[in-house]
Amino acid sequence: MKKIIFCIAVILAAVSCEKRAEYNQTLGLLSEYNILSADGGSTQVAVFSNTDWTVELDHPVSWASIDRFGGYKSGYLVFDYEINYGRSRRVILVFKAGDKTMTLNMYQKARISDADAIPSLGGSSTIKAPAEGMTVEIPLTTKLIYDLDDMFLTLSYEGQEPETPWIILKSITQDKLTVEIAPNSTGVIRTARIRLSHTDAGEYDSTEGDTISSNPITVVQTM
Numbered sequence: 371m372k373k374i375i376f377c378i379a380v381i382l383a384a385v386s387c388e389k390r391a392e393y394n395q396t397l398g399l400l401s402e403y404n405i406l407s408a409d410g411g412s413t414q415v416a417v418f419s420n421t422d423w424t425v426e427l428d429h430p431v432s433w434a435s436i437d438r439f440g441g442y443k444s445g446y447l448v449f450d451y452e453i454n455y456g457r458s459r460r461v462i463l464v465f466k467a468g469d470k471t472m473t474l475n476m477y478q479k480a481r482i483s484d485a486d487a488i489p490s491l492g493g494s495s496t497i498k499a500p501a502e503g504m505t506v507e508i509p510l511t512t513k514l515i516y517d518l519d520d521m522f523l524t525l526s527y528e529g530q531e532p533e534t535p536w537i538i539l540k541s542i543t544q545d546k547l548t549v550e551i552a553p554n555s556t557g558v559i560r561t562a563r564i565r566l567s568h569t570d571a572g573e574y575d576s577t578e579g580d581t582i583s584s585n586p587i588t589v590v591q592t593m
Contacts, residue, residue, distance in 0.1 A: 393418045397467040403475035410453035418444045423467035431461045456517040457570035477574040489584040499591040503553040518542045528561040554591045
């Protein structure tokens with residue numbers, strides 16, 4: 371009889387511990403950020419909840435993916451990420467459960483230094499464009515061949531900045547960028563300098579990135 375009572379006590383204690391261990395909040399995460407190796411791989415992300423939850427990437431990326439977009443109560447998801455041949459990058463996982471939202475900053479380290487990542491524009495340092503406009507191909511040297519879609523033109527104008535840019539980036543490939551110079555209807559000669567720029571993820575615990583830029587090319591357009 372004593373043995374039976376003892377067994378029942380053990381079972382009740384185990385059940386009691388299980389109930390105490392159950393997460394009683396709507397949503398919880400272990401941290402606000404996760405630092406990933408530049409070499410690529412996968413990592414498990416723990417999610418704590420007492421109800422249904424969903425997760426999504428804050429913007430689409432080609433270098434990372436998750437194996438599920440939701441769950442019920444506490445569990446985990448698998449975050450896969452590819453090798454980073456360029457500068458640091460990030461994507462943010464957005465979790466929602468009930469009326470609560472939490473984010474997890476997935477930061478991947480760089481495999482290349484900023485000094486080595488700076489792009490270089492070749493050809494002439496000055497482009498002379500006719501009033502009717504033109505399309506120009508500028509030689510490009512860059513090690514950021516996997517970050518071409520994230521590059522952008524930095525424009526600086528001589529005199530007052532126009533309401534709309536008159537130099538537009540059309541495309542970037544590994545060895546050249548193509549820009550379109552719009553027709554000049556201002557009645558005056560206009561001048562601008564262009565640089566090819568790229569912004570990385572910055573520090574792991576921030577959402578502010580660091581921008582690097584190429585050497586400038588000056589564009590002078592007749593009237």
